[in-house]
Amino acid sequence: xxxxxxxxxxxxxxxxxxxxxxxxxxxxxxxxxxxxxxxxxxxxxxxxxxxxxxxxxxxxxxxxxxxxxxxxxxxxxxxxxxxxxxxxxxxxxxxxxxxxxxxxxxxxxxxxxxxxxxxxxxxxxxxxxxxxxxxxxxxxxxxxxxxxxxxxxxxxxxxxxxxxxxxxxxxxxxxxxxxxxxxxxxxxxxxxxxxxxxxxxxxxxxxxxxxxxxxxxxxxxxxxxxxxxxxxxxxxxxxxxxxxxxxxxxxxxxxxxxxxxxxxxxxxxxxxxxxxxxxxxxxxxxxxxxxxxxxxxxx
Amino acid sequence: xxxxxxxxxxxxxxxxxxxxxxxxxxxxxxxxxxxxxxxxxxxxxxxxxxxxxxxxxxxxxxxxxxxxxxxxxxxxxxxxxxxxxxxxxxxxxxxxxxxxxxxxxxxxxxxxxxxxxxxxxxxxxxxxxxxxxxxxxxxxxxxxxxxxxxxxxxxxxxxxxxxxxxxxxxxxxxxxxxxxxxxxxxxxxxxxxxxxxxxxxxxxxxxxxxxxxxxxxxxxxxxxxxxxxxxxxxxxxxxxxxxxxxxxxxxxxxxxxxxxxxxxxxxxxxxxxxxxxxxxxxxxxxxxxxxxxxxxxxxxxxxxxxx
Numbered sequence: 001x002x003x004x005x006x007x008x009x010x011x012x013x014x015x016x017x018x019x020x021x022x023x024x025x026x027x028x029x030x031x032x033x034x035x036x037x038x039x040x041x042x043x044x045x046x047x048x049x050x051x052x053x054x055x056x057x058x059x060x061x062x063x064x065x066x067x068x069x070x071x072x073x074x075x076x077x078x079x080x081x082x083x084x085x086x087x088x089x090x091x092x093x094x095x096x097x098x099x100x101x102x103x104x105x106x107x108x109x110x111x112x113x114x115x116x117x118x119x120x121x122x123x124x125x126x127x128x129x130x131x132x133x134x135x136x137x138x139x140x141x142x143x144x145x146x147x148x149x150x151x152x153x154x155x156x157x158x159x160x161x162x163x164x165x166x167x168x169x170x171x172x173x174x175x176x177x178x179x180x181x182x183x184x185x186x187x188x189x190x191x192x193x194x195x196x197x198x199x200x201x202x203x204x205x206x207x208x209x210x211x212x213x214x215x216x217x218x219x220x221x222x223x224x225x226x227x228x229x230x231x232x233x234x235x236x237x238x239x240x241x242x243x244x245x246x247x248x249x250x251x252x253x254x255x256x257x258x259x260x261x262x263x264x265x266x267x268x269x270x271x272x273x274x275x276x277x278x279x280x281x282x283x284x285x286x287x288x289x290x291x292x293x294x295x296x297x298x299x
Numbered sequence: 300x301x302x303x304x305x306x307x308x309x310x311x312x313x314x315x316x317x318x319x320x321x322x323x324x325x326x327x328x329x330x331x332x333x334x335x336x337x338x339x340x341x342x343x344x345x346x347x348x349x350x351x352x353x354x355x356x357x358x359x360x361x362x363x364x365x366x367x368x369x370x371x372x373x374x375x376x377x378x379x380x381x382x383x384x385x386x387x388x389x390x391x392x393x394x395x396x397x398x399x400x401x402x403x404x405x406x407x408x409x410x411x412x413x414x415x416x417x418x419x420x421x422x423x424x425x426x427x428x429x430x431x432x433x434x435x436x437x438x439x440x441x442x443x444x445x446x447x448x449x450x451x452x453x454x455x456x457x458x459x460x461x462x463x464x465x466x467x468x469x470x471x472x473x474x475x476x477x478x479x480x481x482x483x484x485x486x487x488x489x490x491x492x493x494x495x496x497x498x499x500x501x502x503x504x505x506x507x508x509x510x511x512x513x514x515x516x517x518x519x520x521x522x523x524x525x526x527x528x529x530x531x532x533x534x535x536x537x538x539x540x541x542x543x544x545x546x547x548x549x550x551x552x553x554x555x556x557x558x559x560x561x562x563x564x565x566x567x568x569x570x571x572x573x574x575x576x577x578x579x580x581x582x583x584x585x586x587x588x589x590x591x592x593x594x595x596x597x598x599x600x601x602x603x604x605x606x
Contacts, residue, residue, distance in 0.1 A: 008506060030430075046437075049439060050435075097321075106312055119331075124579075126565070127340075127575040128336025128575070270428045285416075
């Protein structure tokens with residue numbers, strides 16, 4: 001915008017600043033409380049409650065987590081593994097499917113595309129989903145429970161990537177490669193994949209966030225703590241205070257004698273869950289916001 | 300001649316179909332087989348024959364579900380929360396987007412946006428933890444640092460129904476506001492400067508520009524979000540209503556929504572028939588609402604309809 005700004009414009013902008021500062025403070029405050037509680041001495045939490053400025057600082061919760069690294073580390077690894085593998089698989093599937101559906105004279109492609117789009121409108125509900133993944137394809141207590149149901153592929157992402165491939169990748173490139181004798185798979189690997197990077201970055205980041213944050217699949221399909229992701233473990237600790245003691249790996253009989261800083265540990269694990277998102281997010285913000293935008297506009 | 304041509308085509312496309320297979324297989328398992336599972340809601344469970352081979356019983360499960368009498372509050376909760384969220388969603392983020400758009404300092408703007416979007420990236424498990432830090436009866440910040448010093452009394456939030464409609468609405472706004480704001484902001488950013496310049500020449504104040512330029516431009520987006528919301532009025536954010544009140548039974552009368560009921564009936568009471576009936580009724584009404592609300596919009600304002 002150009003020119004001198006009127007008094008009214010300045011007033012509105014000032015109100016904007018005030019409102020946004022308040023909103024930002026409200027957005028940040030719970031995280032601050034969380035982090036400060038995680039480094040608060042356990043007895044002090046119990047006496048004074050969670051506090052924004054801990055009086056007695058202690059890193060015992062984090063030390064405890066280090067001692068329990070086998071258990072926590074495993075859950076953390078499960079989360080990282082599902083996020084990386086799930087996102088990679090998802091991008092591979094979504095891009096390959098989208099590419100084939102963008103081939104102009106493929107017989108049956110409209111029918112298949114509509115069948116995929118329909119899945120955005122109609123679904124069988126959570127119960128049929130549960131029955132399918134327990135009775136027909138049993139994924140319970142396997143890594144597939146965390147990878148496959150709902151998260152891997154959806155009609156919306158196929159629509160998004162297909163539109164991109166159709167509209168933003170010059171058809172001449174594919175035709176030229178085809179004349180040079182390249183097969184479809186070759187064209188997909190050499191031309192489509194590299195050229196659809198922008199849309200795949202967006203779709204991939206949202207998929208990765210979905211995997212990182214997922215706890216619902218675990219809630220339905222995982223009961224064996226071996227396959228707990230970090231979110232699921234946190235969920236267990238939240239709902240069952242004695243979970244840590246009963247799953248401690250510091251020598252069974254000793255576990256009860258060791259003073260577990262249960263309250264602070266809960267905070268410390270939450271911090272561990274949040275940190276990767278907070279660290280990665282500013283760098284990927286433009287993809288995140290871009291993706292959320294298309295996601296909401298047509299979702 | 301035509302037939303021969305087609306045959307050749309098919310051969311050429313065999314690799315294409317092979318490449319389609321994995322993706323299609325996924326949609327069949329993840330989406331189409333569960334659609335067949337809808338029939339479970341119309342069956343009388345017979346464990347000997349298996350869930351998917353049990354005999355049909357018409358609408359008996361639905362009759363039983365709605366006759367049992369506890370669906371009333373559950374449906375009411377689902378719909379009322381959605382109505383409140385919809386109303387707030389059409390006002391609060393729009394106001395935020397307009398005010399945000401008036402700020403000129405670019406760096407500060409980016410910072411604000413980054414910060415208010417942060418809650419949107421959190422899982423409900425985390426959100427539930429964050430809320431608990433404030434509300435816990437014996438260690439929560441509100442009780443220990445505000446209520447106790449000031450009034451000498453504490454409140455057991457997780458036992459008191461009356462607070463939860465407000466708490467859940469607040470948490471919903473807290474988590475989603477940044478996202479909805481950015482959504483409306485993208486519409487505002489698409490407005491060409493020419494409109495404002497022209498309005499200025501005509502002597503319009505900034506408030507008038509907001510009223511006569513920005514709001515009309517935002518209208519289609521607001522309407523679209525409303526349609527989407529209405530079509531999902533029988534759906535609820537399972538995480539919000541299950542995690543944040545910590546699935547506390549005392550709070551069910553004001554926190555339990557259809558999705559929470561479906562989960563509890565299926566996983567805790569092992570009541571496949573009831574949960575299936577509830578979930579199918581929800582899906583069917585939802586689908587009808589999408590179609591109907593879109594038809595209505597098409598009648599009133601054809602440009603704003605989704606399909």
